[in-house]
Amino acid sequence: MTATFRPTERLTLPQQWHALDPIWQGNEAAVQQGLPHSQLAPAWQILLLGDGSPTRHLQLLTGEPTEVDVIDMSAIGMDLDHAPTQIQVVPGPRLRRQVWLRTASGQRLAYATSWWEASHVDEYLQNRALPIWASLARLRTELYRDVQGICYGHSLALEQAFGQPGPFWGRHYLFWHHGQPFTLIYEVFSPYLEKYLGAMQPR
Incomplete structure (x- = not known):
């Protein structure tokens, strides 16, 4: 019998x-x-299930510019990274980016992870400190936001980061450009947004 070894990339x-x-x-x-x-x-539902820009929506809701704190830019190669299955349509090798979306005054509103084809990330994110929407708008990039799934669940790390108790609503979607998927994005929104949107569920 021939032993089969998996790459050790996950360990690093x-x-x-x-x-x-x-x-x-x-x-x-x-x-x-x-x-x-x-x-x-x-x-x-408009925020989570619509195909508009969340960073633009957050700016309109709060009346403040939406700013980004980049907390991770990691080369992950061909690893599937425990991401939604749609990561498989994003060409590799890939790069993972994690950010907080917040108001200019510092209130965290959302968390996002995105996976990009590493060779093209500099093309689309010329200024990596900008929200993705702002970067693509500057480039006049035509794209389609294809929401693939929605989730309601817990995360202790996000409870601590948002300063809000869970559970939280999140979603994941693909960006398409010229008929090809080029990034997968996973977003989770803070219950703090109830201040602007009202209760998540009728009480």
């Missing part, structure tokens, strides 16, 4: 990213149909 990968431990998950069909309002209020 940098810090992990903050995935939710799901209570409930919805696929692309749930995204297209929308959720019962008793499960997720309409204003939150």
